[in-house]
Amino acid sequence: MGKTPSAPTLNDVAKAAGVSTATVSRCLNSPDRVIETTRQRVMQAVESLGYTPNFAARVMAAKRSFTIGAIIPTMDNAIFARGLQAFQDQLREDGYTLLVSSSAYSPEVEKEQIRALVARGADGLLLIGHEREEQIYQYLEKHRVPVLVAWSYAPERLQPSVGFSNKGAMRDLAHTVVDAGHRHIAMISGILQGNDRAQNRVSGVRDAMRSRGLDPAALTLIEAPYEIEKGASAFAELMSRAPRPTVVMCGNDVLAAGALREARSRGIAVPDDVSITGFDDIELAEIVSPALTTVHVPHREMGRKAAQELIAIVEGRSEGQSVCISTTLVTRQSLARPSGR
Amino acid sequence: MGKTPSAPTLNDVAKAAGVSTATVSRCLNSPDRVIETTRQRVMQAVESLGYTPNFAARVMAAKRSFTIGAIIPTMDNAIFARGLQAFQDQLREDGYTLLVSSSAYSPEVEKEQIRALVARGADGLLLIGHEREEQIYQYLEKHRVPVLVAWSYAPERLQPSVGFSNKGAMRDLAHTVVDAGHRHIAMISGILQGNDRAQNRVSGVRDAMRSRGLDPAALTLIEAPYEIEKGASAFAELMSRAPRPTVVMCGNDVLAAGALREARSRGIAVPDDVSITGFDDIELAEIVSPALTTVHVPHREMGRKAAQELIAIVEGRSEGQSVCISTTLVTRQSLARPSGR
DNA sequence: TTGTATGCGTTATCAA
DNA sequence: TTGATAACGCATACAA
Numbered sequence: 199m200g201k202t203p204s205a206p207t208l209n210d211v212a213k214a215a216g217v218s219t220a221t222v223s224r225c226l227n228s229p230d231r232v233i234e235t236t237r238q239r240v241m242q243a244v245e246s247l248g249y250t251p252n253f254a255a256r257v258m259a260a261k262r263s264f265t266i267g268a269i270i271p272t273m274d275n276a277i278f279a280r281g282l283q284a285f286q287d288q289l290r291e292d293g294y295t296l297l298v299s300s301s302a303y304s305p306e307v308e309k310e311q312i313r314a315l316v317a318r319g320a321d322g323l324l325l326i327g328h329e330r331e332e333q334i335y336q337y338l339e340k341h342r343v344p345v346l347v348a349w350s351y352a353p354e355r356l357q358p359s360v361g362f363s364n365k366g367a368m369r370d371l372a373h374t375v376v377d378a379g380h381r382h383i384a385m386i387s388g389i390l391q392g393n394d395r396a397q398n399r400v401s402g403v404r405d406a407m408r409s410r411g412l413d414p415a416a417l418t419l420i421e422a423p424y425e426i427e428k429g430a431s432a433f434a435e436l437m438s439r440a441p442r443p444t445v446v447m448c449g450n451d452v453l454a455a456g457a458l459r460e461a462r463s464r465g466i467a468v469p470d471d472v473s474i475t476g477f478d479d480i481e482l483a484e485i486v487s488p489a490l491t492t493v494h495v496p497h498r499e500m501g502r503k504a505a506q507e508l509i510a511i512v513e514g515r516s517e518g519q520s521v522c523i524s525t526t527l528v529t530r531q532s533l534a535r536p537s538g539r
Numbered sequence: 540m541g542k543t544p545s546a547p548t549l550n551d552v553a554k555a556a557g558v559s560t561a562t563v564s565r566c567l568n569s570p571d572r573v574i575e576t577t578r579q580r581v582m583q584a585v586e587s588l589g590y591t592p593n594f595a596a597r598v599m600a601a602k603r604s605f606t607i608g609a610i611i612p613t614m615d616n617a618i619f620a621r622g623l624q625a626f627q628d629q630l631r632e633d634g635y636t637l638l639v640s641s642s643a644y645s646p647e648v649e650k651e652q653i654r655a656l657v658a659r660g661a662d663g664l665l666l667i668g669h670e671r672e673e674q675i676y677q678y679l680e681k682h683r684v685p686v687l688v689a690w691s692y693a694p695e696r697l698q699p700s701v702g703f704s705n706k707g708a709m710r711d712l713a714h715t716v717v718d719a720g721h722r723h724i725a726m727i728s729g730i731l732q733g734n735d736r737a738q739n740r741v742s743g744v745r746d747a748m749r750s751r752g753l754d755p756a757a758l759t760l761i762e763a764p765y766e767i768e769k770g771a772s773a774f775a776e777l778m779s780r781a782p783r784p785t786v787v788m789c790g791n792d793v794l795a796a797g798a799l800r801e802a803r804s805r806g807i808a809v810p811d812d813v814s815i816t817g818f819d820d821i822e823l824a825e826i827v828s829p830a831l832t833t834v835h836v837p838h839r840e841m842g843r844k845a846a847q848e849l850i851a852i853v854e855g856r857s858e859g860q861s862v863c864i865s866t867t868l869v870t871r872q873s874l875a876r877p878s879g880r
Numbered sequence: 881t882t883g884t885a886t887g888c889g890t891t892a893t894c895a896a
Numbered sequence: 897t898t899g900a901t902a903a904c905g906c907a908t909a910c911a912a
Contacts, residue, residue: 253658254595255889317594596905
């Protein structure tokens with residue numbers, strides 16, 4: 199005897215309110231389809247029992263979860279944090295819940311997590327960059343889960359994207375660098391394998407060199423994971439090469455911060471001895487000293503737009519419109535003319 | 540006519556392999572309970588159909604999801620990123636999936652997300668800090684979802700915690716500060732309301748003052764959200780007060796970085812004119828200049844331990860053991876003796 | 881070792 | 897406006 203202390207179900211509520219489960223369900227989902235008085239009775243029962251709908255059951259019955267999944271390469275630094283926060287904020291406004299996983303830049307893990315999110319009934323997915331096995335896209339199509347790609351703008355691809363031109367942005371920055379007089383350019387790029395954003399940033403630098411009459415093959419390139427430490431060690435290696443570059447362009451602000459730290463610890467003056475540039479304009483860029491000349495990416499705007507577009511697709515209001523977010527150059531102290539020698 | 544291009548179910552696989560759904564289910568969940576030859580046939584069907592189990596259905600039938608939910612106050616900076624990454628890594632090793640939400644430091648949002656995660660069948664929850672409505676804990680108990688609290692160690696509470704002593708760590712740091720000769724101490728704390736970590740850090744400072752014969756009421760205190768900007772403006776305000784503090788202890792490294800930035804822009808030399816300290820020892824702490832004297836929190840260790848403990852609880856191997864992670868002082872350049880006047 | 885049958889908690893269709 | 901009832905896809909107790 200005594201009450202069962204386990205989670206109440208629709209049935210329990212129905213019994214308590216003296217109505218059918220269908221009515222309770224309607225009260226919760228389309229309150230206007232039920233008469234005021236019974237609704238009050240039902241809501242009271244819901245309240246007093248502390249009822250929460252079972253999501254699994256709801257998803258199974260409705261084939262709709264109001265859940266969006268996002269898989270980002272890493273949570274370990276701020277690169278994706280800001281944009282994702284905005285993405286979530288917008289989703290919330292529209293009544294969706296965001297579920298996030300991080301793949302640690304591993305295609306295997308990403309694949310696994312895509313399956314996990316799909317299996318959980320995600321109505322749509324946000325992925326970073328286009329480059330992944332074709333099979334994954336087929337899988338998503340079969341499961342009828344729409345995808346939106348962010349942090350990259352590539353309207354020619356099948357999957358719609360909300361992002362910016364990594365190549366164009368880096369090209370503009372590189373033009374500025376070359377026009378400042380730099381001839382020995384080095385770059386610390388993120389790992390290129392499987393990362394179209396990183397690849398395009400390198401292409402951007404090469405484009406700029408070419409268009410200014412420099413040999414793009416002369417670009418000294420080191421790949422490094424997006425970590426402070428790796429940026430530092432890559433910078434150390436670059437400084438030991440001859441001829442020593444007069445500018446080190448980094449694939450993002452995190453790498454640049456690492457480079458800056460290494461420069462300081464080696465007594466190399468920035469920008470007097472060597473210039474350093476970043477990408478992203480996360481808060482870090484303004485805090486380091488000297489502050490970074492970098493590419494400002496309006497992450498929040500991108501996140502919100504991505505959410506709006508993805509929801510529109512999920513709700514059948516859009517076929518998948520790609521949106522290009524424009525970036526801007528931010529000039530701070532880490533870039534200067536090369537010291538005349 | 541023609542195949543249905545929608546997602547295959549257990550039934551489809553069973554048909555294709557010429558067995559019952561029960562057998563397919565067994566192949567997937569307890570492969571040893573089915574004979575080799577049929578298993579191969581089944582797995583082949585699974586493969587060729589591209590079958591993925593429907594999670595909602597599985598959760599409903601098995602009442603188990605191998606999913607752990609975590610709700611953190613923010614993804615907007617690195618405070619939680621590192622520990623959470625480690626948490627996820629450990630979960631993955633043990634076959635669990637992590638679902639993350641951020642509450643933006645709002646109790647309302649957190650409550651909503653707890654319900655969302657529970658409704659989704661999370662087997663266990665990781666929450667930050669103990670302080671929340673009692674009703675939430677009752678709700679979780681009713682739904683039989685175990686909770687582990689992290690980023691805080693409070694063995695006297697009902698819910699087990701894996702964390703560190705915010706008060707003790709800050710007390711140690713404050714002792715160092717006082718012993719360096721500082722008498723006019725100011726603190727930029729995180730918002731205290733609903734945040735036991737922040738509250739304990741303030742208590743730690745006051746404890747230290749008291750034990751060194753200073754009046755704890757003399758502590759100049761400003762609360763600010765954990766953002767660079769807010770740290771900067773709080774610092775600006777502190778510098779305009781008389782007597783001007785000789786040291787500003789910050790609730791975390793993010794606030795400290797903001798303070799540092801403001802100091803630089805005002806031409807206030809750190810640590811010559813004023814000392815600044817942080818908390819957390821995220822990467823930021825080592826990158827700013829001067830580097831921050833701060834409290835090192837072994838976030839990765841905490842994350843892994845939390846995962847292990849939570850899984851043990853979920854699997855019934857533990858009743859809920861609280862674990863205390865020890866922090867250490869990191870002495871860098873941002874703290875020095877006050878300049879004699 | 882395998883198959884049959886039932887239940888999990890909702891939503892939605894169809895009648896009343 | 898409300899109530900029965902049939903899915904939804906899977907796991908599992910039980911039977912064969």
